[in-house]
Amino acid sequence: MIAFLSINAQWVLFSTMILGMASGMIGTLAYWKRQSLMSDALSHAALPGVVIAFAILGVKNLSLMIGGAVISALLGALLIQWIRSSSRVKEDTAMGMILSVFFGLGIMLLTIVNRTAGGNQSGLDAFIFGQAASMIRTDLYMMLFLAFLVILVVFIGFKEWKLYLFDPEFAKGLGLSTRWMDNLYLGVLVLVIVIGIQAVGVILMSALLIIPAVSARYWTHSFKWMIMLSAFFGGASGMFGTLISTLGKGWPTGPFIVVSSSALFIISLLFGAQKGLLIKAVQFQMQKKELTQSWSANAVLKEGE
Amino acid sequence: MDVLKVDNLTASYRKNKVLADVSFRVQPGSLTGIVGPNGAGKSTLLKVMLDLHPRLSGTVSFFGSTLKKMKRRVGYVPQRGSVDWDFPTNALDVVMMGFYGKIGWLKWPTRIHREKAMDALSKMGMAEYADRQISQLSGGQQQRVFLARALVQEADLYFMDEPLAGVDAATERSIMTILKELKLMGKTVMVVHHDLQTVEDYFDHVLLLNRTVIGYGKTEEVFTKENVARAYGGALRWMRGETS
Numbered sequence: 252m253i254a255f256l257s258i259n260a261q262w263v264l265f266s267t268m269i270l271g272m273a274s275g276m277i278g279t280l281a282y283w284k285r286q287s288l289m290s291d292a293l294s295h296a297a298l299p300g301v302v303i304a305f306a307i308l309g310v311k312n313l314s315l316m317i318g319g320a321v322i323s324a325l326l327g328a329l330l331i332q333w334i335r336s337s338s339r340v341k342e343d344t345a346m347g348m349i350l351s352v353f354f355g356l357g358i359m360l361l362t363i364v365n366r367t368a369g370g371n372q373s374g375l376d377a378f379i380f381g382q383a384a385s386m387i388r389t390d391l392y393m394m395l396f397l398a399f400l401v402i403l404v405v406f407i408g409f410k411e412w413k414l415y416l417f418d419p420e421f422a423k424g425l426g427l428s429t430r431w432m433d434n435l436y437l438g439v440l441v442l443v444i445v446i447g448i449q450a451v452g453v454i455l456m457s458a459l460l461i462i463p464a465v466s467a468r469y470w471t472h473s474f475k476w477m478i479m480l481s482a483f484f485g486g487a488s489g490m491f492g493t494l495i496s497t498l499g500k501g502w503p504t505g506p507f508i509v510v511s512s513s514a515l516f517i518i519s520l521l522f523g524a525q526k527g528l529l530i531k532a533v534q535f536q537m538q539k540k541e542l543t544q545s546w547s548a549n550a551v552l553k554e555g556e
Numbered sequence: 557m558d559v560l561k562v563d564n565l566t567a568s569y570r571k572n573k574v575l576a577d578v579s580f581r582v583q584p585g586s587l588t589g590i591v592g593p594n595g596a597g598k599s600t601l602l603k604v605m606l607d608l609h610p611r612l613s614g615t616v617s618f619f620g621s622t623l624k625k626m627k628r629r630v631g632y633v634p635q636r637g638s639v640d641w642d643f644p645t646n647a648l649d650v651v652m653m654g655f656y657g658k659i660g661w662l663k664w665p666t667r668i669h670r671e672k673a674m675d676a677l678s679k680m681g682m683a684e685y686a687d688r689q690i691s692q693l694s695g696g697q698q699q700r701v702f703l704a705r706a707l708v709q710e711a712d713l714y715f716m717d718e719p720l721a722g723v724d725a726a727t728e729r730s731i732m733t734i735l736k737e738l739k740l741m742g743k744t745v746m747v748v749h750h751d752l753q754t755v756e757d758y759f760d761h762v763l764l765l766n767r768t769v770i771g772y773g774k775t776e777e778v779f780t781k782e783n784v785a786r787a788y789g790g791a792l793r794w795m796r797g798e799t800s
Binding site for chain 1: 606630638639643659689705
């Protein structure tokens, strides 16, 4: 099927697959940092930056819009941090506040920009639900480059990430700067979000970060395999979602990626080799059977006495 | 030479001052129990000394130098409850983490590291659980894994935060055997401890703490009825030799 697609469509598929792999890996880090929701807050927070960057420039230039997205997502992260540390408001509340305020601001700005001359041709709407098919080649190259960069960062510091996520205090005792790791983590998280928002959209970008990691958890008890499986699930969801969305003209990519990754999640939930519902039920039944067998064996012995 | 020199250490937790003007000096080869009531600042003291918690004032010197320079010689065993045991990894892997500081970025543990980690696990009586998921270990076994991880660091000065809290008798015995072995090897160990009954059996030195140092020194000199009463505010009934 893929062979029938145009060269450009093949590039789009490949790029969203690599994007999915990068976000699957970062999603695993976020999962163990217990910050899955943070990725959702930050992707929503990226929207005003994108719109403002466009409004200032007047043209669609992805690298500058990504720059705007980075600034506004980091600002969101900073505000969440600040609200949490300077008030009694808990982190999840702070994230909820920032998510809605930034997203609302983004939509408001978007409405204004769309009404001005040339605005409705901007394709800015693509940033909400994602429009992978509309991405031009140079944008795809940049997305690919940054996604590979993110994957490289996870790979290089693999054992440091593991130590940092499992036992940050011990990590610090060994001389690993946790502040540095915090910043690096935020950096790769924001990066993977902003490169994904044009293809997947700000609303659903977090699905590509959260769902693959959770799905991977059902299959393995090893951190290494969890990262790899999560990358695989993310890559597959990215590719399938994009593939389906190219079937119809103007179909958004984000929702189909979510559908694909949720399908993988349901399969994992049911059939996962380590924590899946089926394997748990089978184990329970086997133990029950063993127990009744040993009971009846005892009963036979007693009768023989 | 003092292995550890703490001078006028003061620290706060949120609004409350939890440590005030803490000073003491630790001799090499000593096994010290850090004892005091809940909220006395025992865990905080460890964290402040190790720069895991900010200090308001005071200085700490390790082997006559700074922590930064002596990091390799200092080992830390955090409280068992400080990590998420659902993390996907096995016992051997956690012990291997003790090597990460020495291995450095972009390098992977080798077979030698693996063997040393296995040795440490056997020492703690945990060899058969090496491949076991850490979530499937009992509390005592998890604590022994933490101890094994500290052993592979081959540090000269160890800080342990309540290693004996909530563990079974077998684990308590094996941990104490290791602590005494470390002491025989000339290493210095400081242990946050909560059980007053066993202080005299387990430790040759005691640091009695209640926000400030009530007493520090040899167990028989410091761990007296009067001092403990001062640290705990009079509730003495559970001390040895007292009828309750």
